Amino acid sequence: MKKTINHVYLIVLLALLSAVAPIAIDSYIPSIPAMAKDFNVSIEKIELTLSIFLIGFAIGQIFGGILSDNIGRRKSSLLGLLGFAFFSLLMIFSTHIYELWLYRFIEAFFGGLIVVNASAAVRDLFHGQEAAKVFSLIGTVRSLAPLLAPAIGAFIIHFFSWQAVFIFLTLYAVIMAFFIFKDFKETYTYTKRKALESYKAVLTNQKAMRVMLVLGLSFSGMFSLIAKSSFIYIEHFQISTDLFPFFFGFNIVILMLMIRVNIKLLTNYSAIVLIKRAIMGQLIIGVCFILFAQDIGLIGAMFFIASFMSLNGFIYGNCTALALENFSKNAGVASSVIGVIQFGVGAVISAAVLMFHSNSLLPIAVSITLIAFVAFLLIRNYK
DSSP states (O other): HHHHHHHHHHHHHHHHHTTHHHHHTTTGGGGGGHHHTTTSSOHHHHHEEEEHHHHHHHHHHHHHHHHHHHHOOHHHHHHHHHHHHHHHHHHGGSSSHHHHHHHHHHHHHHHHHHHHHHHHHHHHHHHHHHHHHHHHHHHHHHHHHHHHHHHHHHHHHHHHTTTTHHHHHHHEEEEHHHHHHHHHOOOOOOOOOOOOOOOHHTTTTTTHHHHHHHHHHHHHHHHHHHHHHHIIIIISOOOOHHHHHHHHHHHHHHHHHHHHHHHTTTTTTTHHHHHHHHHHHHHHHHHHHHHHHHGHHHHHHHHHHHHHHHGGGGTTHHHHHHHHHTTSSSSHHHHHHHHHHHHHHHHHHHHHHHTTSSSSSSSHHHHHHHHHHHHHHHTTTTO
């Protein structure tokens, strides 16, 4: 019984560690209109901080993988958490949009040092279908972050200014650093290997790289919807800021349900079969969204968005497990490559989606459909 409790606590701890990105992103989405007004810029310039965060997060993971495989998961996590906390706090003193962009980028860089350690630690301890289930369980717990973070952000800005959101992020990182220091035992057994050799081993593995690209594309589709969520609900459908977390949270609840379904189905189906069917489902949903996008109402938009996002419950954990299964000696570097592709592709594609801003939802529908189509082409012949 003690071992089971320890495993449950470890999964929760790793989930909270990997939740830095969704918390850092989703907690301040409700404050985007207020921030745009405060900085006296258009809303697109504040939305762009989401893409800037992803770029910094991706670059941070390049260095995070090397650190993780050289100084261990625990020390690398602590370094990232303390740096993340410092620049989150520094952000409240921003007086210009470019200053905000810079601090957001560096904050995200340290976030990248953090997140690779969660996936690497799972790879250290679990393998095969068991690893896919653990990644899905972590995804279930971590999904609470985008469910609760917008509500926390909306609650904060209801009583305080947007700066208070970044004080919350500072406290989150400091508290996580305390628990990692106190309870997280090192899982990595050091193996001497040069960083370039490790990256070469990962980048030349075509099978793993294909799965990583599919993961990156699927994430970019979901993140494009997240990045535009404040526009969709607050601007387009005139939902109040206080009610925004309920509409946004609906998508996350459905996603969590699908993650649970994925865990059950892994007993009878292979991870790759579930991935292929999920991507085909996203492609069908995207096409239907395009057909109805011009005259769609709030309920219809919620249906298409929640359906598309929820199918990522069959993609993230399964793709991560399939990719990391190939790398027993350098899981930290492999995790960093996954993160760089996931957040790098997400940053580029979401930035492109933001450029095609329109009062209609059609550009959003077209974007996620194209993303699903490319992912389908990549995965359809994978065995």
